[in-house]
Amino acid sequence: MSDMTQTPPSSIRRYLPIIAIAVIATIGAFTLKDYLSFETLRDNREALLAFRDSNFILTLAVFGLAYVAIVAFSFPGASAATLTGGFLFGTATGSLINVTAATIGATAIFLAARWGLGDRLGARLENSDGAVKQIKDGIDENQWSMLFLIRLVPAVPFFLANLIPSFLEVPLHRYVISTFLGIIPGTVVYTSVGAGLGEVFARGETPDLGIIFEPHIIGPILGLAALSAMPIVIKALRGKKGL
Numbered sequence: 272m273s274d275m276t277q278t279p280p281s282s283i284r285r286y287l288p289i290i291a292i293a294v295i296a297t298i299g300a301f302t303l304k305d306y307l308s309f310e311t312l313r314d315n316r317e318a319l320l321a322f323r324d325s326n327f328i329l330t331l332a333v334f335g336l337a338y339v340a341i342v343a344f345s346f347p348g349a350s351a352a353t354l355t356g357g358f359l360f361g362t363a364t365g366s367l368i369n370v371t372a373a374t375i376g377a378t379a380i381f382l383a384a385r386w387g388l389g390d391r392l393g394a395r396l397e398n399s400d401g402a403v404k405q406i407k408d409g410i411d412e413n414q415w416s417m418l419f420l421i422r423l424v425p426a427v428p429f430f431l432a433n434l435i436p437s438f439l440e441v442p443l444h445r446y447v448i449s450t451f452l453g454i455i456p457g458t459v460v461y462t463s464v465g466a467g468l469g470e471v472f473a474r475g476e477t478p479d480l481g482i483i484f485e486p487h488i489i490g491p492i493l494g495l496a497a498l499s500a501m502p503i504v505i506k507a508l509r510g511k512k513g514l
Contacts (some may be wrong), residue, residue, distance in 0.1 A: 288383035292344055297345040307348020313472055323359050336370045336505055342376025345430045365462040374451045377433045381446055381459050384437035419499035422453025456492045461466025
């Protein structure tokens with residue numbers, strides 16, 4: 272009888288992190304969308320630069336924490352935050368803080384989703400039969416390739432790339448490494464755009480975020496994606512299980 276009374280609270284606690292993220296994300300979507308934007312950066316650029324010049328380390332820390340929160344709670348404005356990193360810190364330092372903060376935020380939501388849902392769903396997939404089990408086995412056999420693919424291909428939304436691995440029993444170290452390395456190409460592109468925002472502001476223009484789809488940029492990124500997919504192709508050609 273005591274087990275029956277203790278199980279429900281324990282089950283509820285497992286879902287608290289992902290519930291908290293969902294609630295905060297919903298609130299943020301309605302309250303922060305007008306603040307986490309390019310227009311906000313443009314209108315406050317002089318104050319931000321002055322504060323950075325007077326408090327560089329503090330600015331770096333506050334920006335990093337804000338970026339972690341934006342990713343962890345899937346707030347709108349991740350692109351604007353990436354541009355801000357480049358604008359404040361330049362391409363090299365900005366890319367490093369952007370990639371690091373995004374990886375930490377992505378890991379937070381990965382762990383929350385795994386703790387609440389991932390373990391149970393992964394176990395069900397593992398114990399299933401037929402096509403579902405074959406897909407699960409195929410992903411397991413090609414985890415590194417699949418993880419890099421979902422990070423490198425721009426068509427996969429970032430928040431989905433954060434959640435999907437948590438349901439597939441992906442080890443934490445693989446998730447962190449593939450996230451950090453996989454988001455570098457796209458992040459560097461957007462950060463470099465942010466580093467040049469001073470000239471964009473001077474001309475009264477808006478940044479071209481579609482630059483990542485320019486042939487000379489998307490080409491190498493898709494090349495990396497194709498390279499990541501090679502192990503899957505080779506296994507398929509050899510007649511092994513895989514996607």
